[in-house]
Amino acid sequence: MHIEGNLITQVQLEEIIAMAKPCNLEGANLKDAYLYGANLEGANLKGAYLYGANLAGAYLKDASLEGANLKGAYLYGANLEGANLEGAYLYGANLEGANLKGAYLDGANLKGAKGILSLSTTGMTASDDMLYAVNHVGHVMIKIGFFWDTLKVFEQHVQDNYGTGKEGTLYAGAIQFLHIWHQNT
Amino acid sequence: MRINGNIIDQDELNALLLAMPSPYDFTGGDLTGANLEKANLKGAYLTSAWLAGANLELAELEGAYMRGANLEKANLKYANLLSVNLRAAHLAEANLQGARLQKANLEYANFIEANLSAASLEGADLTGVILKHANLKGADLKGAVCFGADFTGANIKGAWLDGANLKGAVGLLSLSMPGMTASDDMLYAVNHVSHVMIKIGFFWDTLEAFEQHVLDNYGTGKEGLMIASVIQMIRAWHLSNK
Numbered sequence: 088m089h090i091e092g093n094l095i096t097q098v099q100l101e102e103i104i105a106m107a108k109p110c111n112l113e114g115a116n117l118k119d120a121y122l123y124g125a126n127l128e129g130a131n132l133k134g135a136y137l138y139g140a141n142l143a144g145a146y147l148k149d150a151s152l153e154g155a156n157l158k159g160a161y162l163y164g165a166n167l168e169g170a171n172l173e174g175a176y177l178y179g180a181n182l183e184g185a186n187l188k189g190a191y192l193d194g195a196n197l198k199g200a201k202g203i204l205s206l207s208t209t210g211m212t213a214s215d216d217m218l219y220a221v222n223h224v225g226h227v228m229i230k231i232g233f234f235w236d237t238l239k240v241f242e243q244h245v246q247d248n249y250g251t252g253k254e255g256t257l258y259a260g261a262i263q264f265l266h267i268w269h270q271n272t
Numbered sequence: 273m274r275i276n277g278n279i280i281d282q283d284e285l286n287a288l289l290l291a292m293p294s295p296y297d298f299t300g301g302d303l304t305g306a307n308l309e310k311a312n313l314k315g316a317y318l319t320s321a322w323l324a325g326a327n328l329e330l331a332e333l334e335g336a337y338m339r340g341a342n343l344e345k346a347n348l349k350y351a352n353l354l355s356v357n358l359r360a361a362h363l364a365e366a367n368l369q370g371a372r373l374q375k376a377n378l379e380y381a382n383f384i385e386a387n388l389s390a391a392s393l394e395g396a397d398l399t400g401v402i403l404k405h406a407n408l409k410g411a412d413l414k415g416a417v418c419f420g421a422d423f424t425g426a427n428i429k430g431a432w433l434d435g436a437n438l439k440g441a442v443g444l445l446s447l448s449m450p451g452m453t454a455s456d457d458m459l460y461a462v463n464h465v466s467h468v469m470i471k472i473g474f475f476w477d478t479l480e481a482f483e484q485h486v487l488d489n490y491g492t493g494k495e496g497l498m499i500a501s502v503i504q505m506i507r508a509w510h511l512s513n514k
Contacts (some may be wrong), residue, residue, distance in 0.1 A: 090361055097444055102415050110482040119479045164388075174415060174435075174437075175342045176435070191501035193437050193439040194415070194417070194435075194436075194437030194439075195435075196434055197448040197457075198435075198448055198456060198457070198458050199448075199450065199456035200448065200450065201450050202450070203448075203450070204447070204450070205438075205446075205447070205448045205450065206445070206446070206447050207439055207441065207445065207446045207447075208443070208444075208445040208446075208509055209440060209442050209443075209513075210509075210512055210513070214440075215420075215439060215440035217438075217439050248307070250463050253512045254512070255510055256511070256512060257505070257508050257512050259506030259508070260501075260504055260506075260507070260508035260509070261500050261505050263500035263504065263505070263507050264498065264504070267501045268449060268451070268498055268501075269420075269498065271451060271494045271498055272450065272451050
């Protein structure tokens with residue numbers, strides 16, 4: 088692992104994270120780093136190389152992960168509330184059980200990302216928000232615009248707000264395949 | 273052609289290009305039908321210039337200011353348009369095959385029926401761009417911002433769209449869904465007037481052909497069921513777009 092060109096050990100990385108709040112790890116090479124449950128609240132991880140890093144259960148609230156390479160990273164149960172993942176590369180990353188409330192994911196490359204589904208289409212919301220679904224144990228969480236809740240609550244929200252109109256029909260189709268996706272993954 | 277109020281022919285334009293200091297300033301000039309093949313127009317001022325039908329094949333236009341320029345039916349094959357400003361420019365039916373448009377500002381430009389096959393649009397700003405019936409075959413849109421871009425009727429066969437920001441893109445639906453295919457390809461659906469075209473991995477055909485392909489290859493297994501529900505949603509999307 089490297090930070091600003093300097094080789095660092097896992098222990099040194101843990102010390103850096105423990106000392107600086109929020110810590111600046113912009114552009115750092117943290118390949119395969121073990122950051123299980125680490126407190127990285129508000130951390131600057133812009134453009135960081137986190138290939139294969141273990142970030143399960145990490146607290147990444149409001150972290151900046153713009154353009155970070157998270158290929159194959161393990162983000163199971165990570166708290167990414169309010170985190171910025173614009174332009175992040177998440178191929179093969181595992182986001183099961185992650186908290187994405189208020190996170191910014193538009194422009195992130197989610198091809199092959201596990202535990203997460205993304206759908207972009209116009210006409211679902213007035214501001215054409217993208218829909219994200221995250222697999223949690225026993226349920227699916229939905230993120231669309233400011234909405235972050237279970238699929239069940241989302242379904243109710245759609246019924247209450249859109250009925251059988253144009254958007255309602257589109258949502259009904261999406262909800263149906265979200266159920267099937269959850270059942271099969 | 274007309275520059276600074278003077279009517280000029282191709283020979284006079286060539287002489288002007290030799291005499292003028294670079295970067296050239298042709299702001300608002302009329303260069304309709306001009307032959308500027310392989311011309312070095314790096315950083316040139318071509319704001320609101322008339323370049324309809326001009327030949328700019330292999331031209332060097334890196335960083336040029338072409339805001340609002342009229343490039344209708346222009347030949348821009350393999351031109352270097354890196355970081356160019358083409359905001360609100362008219363490029364209907366222009367040929368941009370293999371053109372390099374990385375990090376270009378293309379906001380609200382009109383590319384109706386333009387040929388952008390194999391063009392590189394990596395990191396370009398395509399906010400509000402009209403790409404109706406454009407040929408984007410094999411084009412690279414990695415990291416491009418496509419908010420409000422209209423892809424209705426576009427050909428995206430073999431195009432690279434993974435990593436593009438497609439929030440608010442019109443006439444285009446994108447879906448990333450782990451487990452849908454073995455290679456976790458993203459699915460893209462493009463709205464055409466009477467049908468929907470599907471792109472997934474190397475597949476590019478109508479929704480009906482896709483449905484048949486799924487039936488033949490996945491039947492009613494896990495993937496088959498998942499894709500069947502996706503197809504149903506795409507149908508609802510197509511109907512809601514009519």
